[in-house]
Amino acid sequence: MKRTKVLRSIPFDLSLRDALGERLRVLPDDCARYRVSGVTPKSVALPRDAKETALALEAATAEGAIVVVRGAGTKSHRLPPPRTVDVVVDTSSLDAVVEHAAEDLTITVGGGTPLVKLESVLRARGQFWPCDAPFAASATVGGTIASNAHGALRLRYGALREHVLGAQIATPDGALVRTGARVVKSVAGYDSHKLMTGSFGTLGVIVEATLKVAPLAETENIVVGRFRSAVTASAIARAVAASPLFPLAIVLVDDACARRVGALLAHASTGSWLLLVRCGGNRRSLARQVSDLTKACEATGADSVNVLDHAATPRAWSDIRELTGGAPYDAERFIVVKTTSLPTDTPAAIADSRNRWPAAELSAQPGSGVVYAHIPVSDLGQPADPNGEAPHVEPLTRAYRRAGWSATILSGPAASSTASQLFLHAAAPPPYVTAPSAPTRLFRAVKAALDPAGTLDPGRQPGGV
Amino acid sequence: MDVRFAAALEAIVGRRHALTTPQEIRAYAYDGGVDRSLPLAVVLPGSTEEVAAVVRACCERDMRFVPRGAGTGLSGGAIAAGDAIVISTARLCRILEIDAPNRIALVEPGVVNADVSAAAHPHGLRYVPDPSSMAACTIGGNIAENSGGLHCLAYGVTSAHVLGIRIVTPDGDIEWLGGKTVDTPGYDLAGVFIGSEGTLGIATQAVLALSPIPETVQTLLGIFDSTDAATAAVSAIIGRGIVPGALEMMDALATSAVEADVGAGLPTDAAALLLIDIEGLRDGLEGTVDAVASICRERGAREVRIAQDGPQRDLLWKGRKSAFGAMGRISPDYYVQDGVIPRSQLPAMLRDVAAAGTKHGLRIANVFHAGDGNLHPLILFDKQKEGEFDRALAAGADILQACVARGGSISGEHGIGLEKRDCMPLQFTPEDLSFMDRLKSAFNPDDRCNPGKIFPTGRRCGESARTAKSGTLDERTAALAGEPF
Numbered sequence A: 001m002k003r004t005k006v007l008r009s010i011p012f013d014l015s016l017r018d019a020l021g022e023r024l025r026v027l028p029d030d031c032a033r034y035r036v037s038g039v040t041p042k043s044v045a046l047p048r049d050a051k052e053t054a055l056a057l058e059a060a061t062a063e064g065a066i067v068v069v070r071g072a073g074t075k076s077h078r079l080p081p082p083r084t085v086d087v088v089v090d091t092s093s094l095d096a097v098v099e100h101a102a103e104d105l106t107i108t109v110g111g112g113t114p115l116v117k118l119e120s121v122l123r124a125r126g127q128f129w130p131c132d133a134p135f136a137a138s139a140t141v142g143g144t145i146a147s148n149a150h151g152a153l154r155l156r157y158g159a160l161r162e163h164v165l166g167a168q169i170a171t172p173d174g175a176l177v178r179t180g181a182r183v184v185k186s187v188a189g190y191d192s193h194k195l196m197t198g199s200f201g202t203l204g205v206i207v208e209a210t211l212k213v214a215p216l217a218e219t220e221n222i223v224v225g226r227f228r229s230a231v232t233a234s235a236i237a238r239a240v241a242a243s244p245l246f247p248l249a250i251v252l253v254d255d256a257c258a259r260r261v262g263a264l265l266a267h268a269s270t271g272s273w274l275l276l277v278r279c280g281g282n283r284r285s286l287a288r289q290v291s292d293l294t295k296a297c298e299a300t301g302a303d304s305v306n307v308l309d310h311a312a313t314p315r316a317w318s319d320i321r322e323l324t325g326g327a328p329y330d331a332e333r334f335i336v337v338k339t340t341s342l343p344t345d346t347p348a349a350i351a352d353s354r355n356r357w358p359a360a361e362l363s364a365q366p367g368s369g370v371v372y373a374h375i376p377v378s379d380l381g382q383p384a385d386p387n388g389e390a391p392h393v394e395p396l397t398r399a400y401r402r403a404g405w406s407a408t409i410l411s412g413p414a415a416s417s418t419a420s421q422l423f424l425h426a427a428a429p430p431p432y433v434t435a436p437s438a439p440t441r442l443f444r445a446v447k448a449a450l451d452p453a454g455t456l457d458p459g460r461q462p463g464g465v
Numbered sequence B: 001m002d003v004r005f006a007a008a009l010e011a012i013v014g015r016r017h018a019l020t021t022p023q024e025i026r027a028y029a030y031d032g033g034v035d036r037s038l039p040l041a042v043v044l045p046g047s048t049e050e051v052a053a054v055v056r057a058c059c060e061r062d063m064r065f066v067p068r069g070a071g072t073g074l075s076g077g078a079i080a081a082g083d084a085i086v087i088s089t090a091r092l093c094r095i096l097e098i099d100a101p102n103r104i105a106l107v108e109p110g111v112v113n114a115d116v117s118a119a120a121h122p123h124g125l126r127y128v129p130d131p132s133s134m135a136a137c138t139i140g141g142n143i144a145e146n147s148g149g150l151h152c153l154a155y156g157v158t159s160a161h162v163l164g165i166r167i168v169t170p171d172g173d174i175e176w177l178g179g180k181t182v183d184t185p186g187y188d189l190a191g192v193f194i195g196s197e198g199t200l201g202i203a204t205q206a207v208l209a210l211s212p213i214p215e216t217v218q219t220l221l222g223i224f225d226s227t228d229a230a231t232a233a234v235s236a237i238i239g240r241g242i243v244p245g246a247l248e249m250m251d252a253l254a255t256s257a258v259e260a261d262v263g264a265g266l267p268t269d270a271a272a273l274l275l276i277d278i279e280g281l282r283d284g285l286e287g288t289v290d291a292v293a294s295i296c297r298e299r300g301a302r303e304v305r306i307a308q309d310g311p312q313r314d315l316l317w318k319g320r321k322s323a324f325g326a327m328g329r330i331s332p333d334y335y336v337q338d339g340v341i342p343r344s345q346l347p348a349m350l351r352d353v354a355a356a357g358t359k360h361g362l363r364i365a366n367v368f369h370a371g372d373g374n375l376h377p378l379i380l381f382d383k384q385k386e387g388e389f390d391r392a393l394a395a396g397a398d399i400l401q402a403c404v405a406r407g408g409s410i411s412g413e414h415g416i417g418l419e420k421r422d423c424m425p426l427q428f429t430p431e432d433l434s435f436m437d438r439l440k441s442a443f444n445p446d447d448r449c450n451p452g453k454i455f456p457t458g459r460r461c462g463e464s465a466r467t468a469k470s471g472t473l474d475e476r477t478a479a480l481a482g483e484p485f
């Protein structure tokens, strides 16, 4: 994509200032707080509504400026860093609850609405958005959708995109478009809002989203089984996921992750794995689930099986959902790598991560084939064995391609990007993603069609899109 | 059609699988909807590579093409609008793999929906989306329409059950969108391909997610003396935090047709019936069943029956699934609409539907996915009677208008196709449509793949191609005169 205009340094041309007035910040102190993977933007736009957001984008595009969209900034450590950032568009003022149609199980909110706000509005009516994304304390709805950051509830409720029914999107040319609808089912036109999931703000800005919500289970428990082997625990997870017990979520954590969850402290033990099965239903259904799960764990040699009760479950889960690269993993100190594979390969993916990054804290969704490795930066480049020999690890890119797995670096300190490249053994080009057969040509075509000027954070998506 | 092009197609798929005579291609002019048009030819490729070769041959000659599954789509999506060939997936009908430990199936697009669940059944798994047409419709068609089904209320429509799609792009390349694993890096192109009505490429393989079969299921039949009471019960059930496996409604007219057709033992004197599946573990299920039954009674059900065994349950569902076809018992022709509204608007919306019938002097039967708020008004008419078909179209347009006015959508699962393309402006602004058009151009810049679908042509909503006398379309279609509608 050729950029037609070269941006002059700040202060901006009049159009952006005209569009935003006071809502455009250019003071160095303001900008410093909005760093994107170490890169300080030249300005920050704080639109108050959808229209101002569209105006900001239109003006930025007209000036040939590069825009990075930001919700609460919880994913501001995505790698690789942008080459340059002219404007950060902060969506946090777009935080209105537009309509909660409780009896229709839908809610429409501004893209900048914090998850905490959404969740408390829903909880008041016995509902929730079944997308247990990390950074629950600060992340926004739009940012969560844009980063496709969902958790283990996908096992029962499906992918995040299933819980977005429609959206209003501000496009780089300053239009406001709607896609989807405010009803639970619609095939009128393309589901362009589904394209927004995982697009990291590179195709448009989600200024409003209609979400599909679900009723909270009458009562919930978490069954905690402790195992010496991740292989055994994963096998149980797969069997349970395929059984009529059909739990809400299954998570497997190593002892380091477990120690980050208050409710699990008592159950963690060095070298062990905890299998966490969240189940819900009415009392009798729940009792049956808990009893079957307990038996299944015991029959396969669990060291211990415990149950977190209905009172303990919400708190415990709010900690557990963070173990997917969330709050405990300060991006200055950890690199977070997400691996996806077939569920039957999860134990191998876990073993591979352990081998590659011995000090990593590992969590997994063994029923869905997802592994998160939280690698202490201090561990990188350090030889694993005490004799100072570099470990004999097959380059990640090659190993993963052969196995048909994908790996993505979710976050890390900007300064470590060289290191990141190193530990992926250089073969994975920025943005440090390896996937067996990505349709890169189509990614490019979609980007060129929806953001022809390359306004929105170009070059950082898989394939350098 | 150009003989050299015909020869090129034959060279790719084999002579037997390239159809050009009127008798051979007749059946491809129709998809159960109101529009019909003969393609120039029909090819039946036997592999992804053959599909790609056919598409490339089309590109070389600037020929347009229409992907087609079983042709049950109802909105004209699978028929050729203007000069085009049809690429049928009828020979791409193998289930390539059932991977039970990973709960996935790898299938070709011509596989019939019901066959996937049948193949998964021995493993205790099923493919959840179960459109009423499941015995005939294909996975490719389901993906293209993001089809719903009776059991999509609790578990989500097709997009919730598709992990990856192998496609032939409109310029003849082969790509995987998504794959066997979740969250493949990059834009979620599978998410946007699903529901794109065959305009972004041709699916040639799909990875489907399989789900565990519930331990037990109970089917309730709520019998109501007013449609208002029945729809109020629907809202109350959902509002109480119960999401049944399925929640369907039939009104008196639909029930009388079904009874005449299959004799499912449904009461024909009731104003409305609710058919409800409660699924799950044996333990605790009774509690949910009781709760649903008492909500129905509170809202005025005169009786709530619970199916005693499998055969009884199957009979009830057979009645529901055969409802469209059963219309033949009470009317020479019918036109099915597919609007969606927020569930809470059901009572008012059913009055809108009835008003549209009165206004245009036509009977309208209702049988629909009540739990989703997805209506299927069946507008009854007799095409032999002067003006009735036009009135049916006008009634359909009124209903769609009312759906949009009530905050809903003009299609829940049958798609826009040809039939509703000129209704799109009811729901979308020119900016919305231009955004979609740009997205389409990323895949299908020359509009060669399923041309003329989805996007408005500037006519009025309710003016189908059939009535609009649009050049070539009608000329060839004239060859079909005298066919049953």
Ligand SMILES: Cc1cc2nc3c(=O)[nH]c(=O)nc-3n(C[C@H](O)[C@H](O)[C@H](O)COP(=O)(O)OP(=O)(O)OC[C@H]3O[C@@H](n4cnc5c(N)ncnc54)[C@H](O)[C@@H]3O)c2cc1C
Residues within 6 Å of the ligand: B031, B032, B066, B067, B068, B069, B070, B071, B072, B073, B074, B076, B077, B078, B089, B109, B130, B131, B132, B133, B136, B137, B138, B139, B140, B141, B142, B143, B144, B145, B146, B147, B148, B149, B150, B197, B198, B199, B201, B202, B203, B204, B324, B325, B413, B414, B450
């Ligand atoms: C009696 C009856 C009941 C029905 N009940 C339901 C229901 O409950 N729920 C529901 O959702 N629908 C229902 N339908 C509608 C219809 O069955 C579905 O839309 C179905 O998915 C269409 O499948 P098909 O194979 O017949 O597709 P077709 O009609 O052949 O094609 C439909 C669309 O898909 C495209 N297409 C087909 N194959 C491919 C491919 N491989 N790649 C790309 N595009 C492709 C076509 O171009 C066309 O646009 C019903 C229809 C009937 C007649």
